[in-house]
Amino acid sequence: MLTQVAVQAAKPKDKPYKLSDGNGLHLLIETSGSKLxxxxxxxDRKEKMLSLGSYPDISIAQARTKRDEARAVLATGVDPARKREQDKVTASIAAANTFGVVAAEYIARLGTEGASESTISxxxxxxxxxxxxxxxxxxxxVTSAxxxxxxxxxxQSGRRDTAHRLRGTLGSVFRYAVRTLRAPLDPTTALKGALLKVEVTHRPAITDERQLGALMLSIDEYDxxxxxxxxxxxxxLTMVRPxxxxxxxxSEIIFPKALWRIxxxxxxxxxxxxxxxxxxxxxxxxxMWDLTPGNGLLFPSIRSSVKPLSENAMNSALRRMGYDKEEVTAHGFRTSASTILNERRVADPDVIEVALAHQDEDDVRRAYNRAQYLDERTILMQQWADLLDRFRDAARCRAA
Incomplete structure (x- = not known):
């Protein structure tokens, strides 16, 4: 076996020569002085050679470890040289399939599958x-840690909800990577329960019938x-999202059927x-019909007939009426309808849920609900509109 002294003392000669260390390992001394x-x-009955690096970058102990690893591969019936090539290819593929590359593919698929611009953003x-x-x-x-x-x-920056959302989105990317054979598992599954619970803050809404009547009167008198x-x-009146x-x-209005198809x-x-x-x-x-041209927006921006109302326009109007953001928001009308209709038992809870466009997790049941509840929802929407009229009229009487 070679020693440190013998390796360091080896000098170049007119021709390359070898110093054997045993079990197939040797040090090749080149005429240039390089030691390999x-x-x-x-x-497969053929003599082969595997390069293990140069001395002193690779020490004697490291060279012996590499030799032993190659012998272990050989013992399994695999050519060490071929395994090294395969490992290089695998490493190259792994380097190309970065998280960034797969995430970009995932985002592109969202667009192909019809996700909205806001979802993609x-x-x-x-x-x-x-x-x-x-x-x-x-x-x-990428590890769970x-x-x-x-x-x-x-x-820790105070964005618990964002942390939870990021975990879920990361999980979607990793599951996509697993399905496309570029990752062995989804490391986010091990993190279930690892984050602090999100503090749920419900959108402000008026659920008292007298107060809702006062709000409807304020809208009616809005100047x-x-x-x-x-x-x-x-x-x-429609219980949809702002x-x-x-x-x-x-163009989305179907007058003969009294429907709005979103x-x-x-x-x-x-x-x-x-x-x-x-x-x-x-x-x-x-x-509103004759106030806007063609089949465009029914409720356009004040600045342009081809641009919709801004996101804050409705909430700003509510503030002008004297309602602050802790009392009611534009989205709160949905909560008002859900609470009052369920408390009054105006309709089956399932019908109310469908009217609010809440998605049932069961695909079959969701399709059934959409198909079967249109008549019930038609009755419900008229009942809700009539209730709003009653609430407003009562508020007007109280104010008189």
Whole structure:
């Protein structure tokens, strides 16, 4: 076996020569003075040579370890040289399949599958900005520990909800990587329960019938921009989300059936949704119909007929009426309807849930509900509109 002294004392000669260390390992002394570790072995009845690095970068002990590892591979019936090539290919693929690459693919798939621009934008922010530290990491090498460290930093900054959302989105990317054979597992599954619970803050809403009547009276008497008053009234009557009203187009109204068909791209559940229109809702539509050109927006911005109301327009109008953000928001009309309709038992809870476009997790039941509850929802929407009239009339009497 070679010693440190013998290796250091080896000098170059006119021709390359070898110093044997045993079990196939030798040190090749080049005429240039380079000292190269080599492992000679036989595979498939052929003599082969495997390079193990140069001395002194690779010490005697390290060279022997590399030799022993190669012999162990050989004992399994695998050519060490071929395994090294395969390992290089695997490492190259892993380097190409970084978290950033797979995350970009995942985001592109969201667009292909019809996700809204806001959903895609949120995913980009989560995966490309908040998870930027993972971008260049081979996705198969990302560990639960480094994800936890990332999430805890966000959590400790006071953004618990964001940390939970990021964990869920990261999980979606890793599961996509598993399905496309680029990661062995989803490391976020081990983190279930690792984050502090989110403190749920419900959107402010008026659920008292007398107070809701006063609000409806305030909307009726609103002296600001008429389109904004009409949009708030229509929002209250239809129980939809504010964004769906803001972007509502005249072409979506089916007058013969008294329906408003909201296209899939605007719905949270990514499915088209039919809203039965009460007499009062149809009156609002007819009031606004001739104020905007063509089949465009029914409730356009004050600045342009081709741009929708801004996100804050409705809430700003509520503030002008004297309601602060702790009392009610535009989104709160949905809570008002849900609470009052359920408390009064106006309809089956399932019908109310469908009217609010809440997505049932069961695909079959969801399809059944959409198909079977249209008649019930038509009755419900008229009952709700009539209730709002009663609440407002009672408030007007009290104010007289």
């Amino acid at each position: 570790w080599r492992f000679r072995y036989q595979f 949120k995913n980009k922010w989560l995966l490309q900005d908040l998870a930027a530290s993972l971008t260049r990491r081979p996705i198969a090498e 480094e994800i936890l460290l990332l999430l805890q930093r966000i959590e 600001g921009w008429p389109t904004l008053r009409a949009a708030l009234l229509f929002l209250a 964004g769906e009203v803001r972007q509502m187009c005249k 296209p899939a791209e605007r719905m949270k559940m990514r499915k088209p949704f039919d809203v039965p229109l009460s007499r009062q809702a149809l009156a609002v539509i007819r009031e």
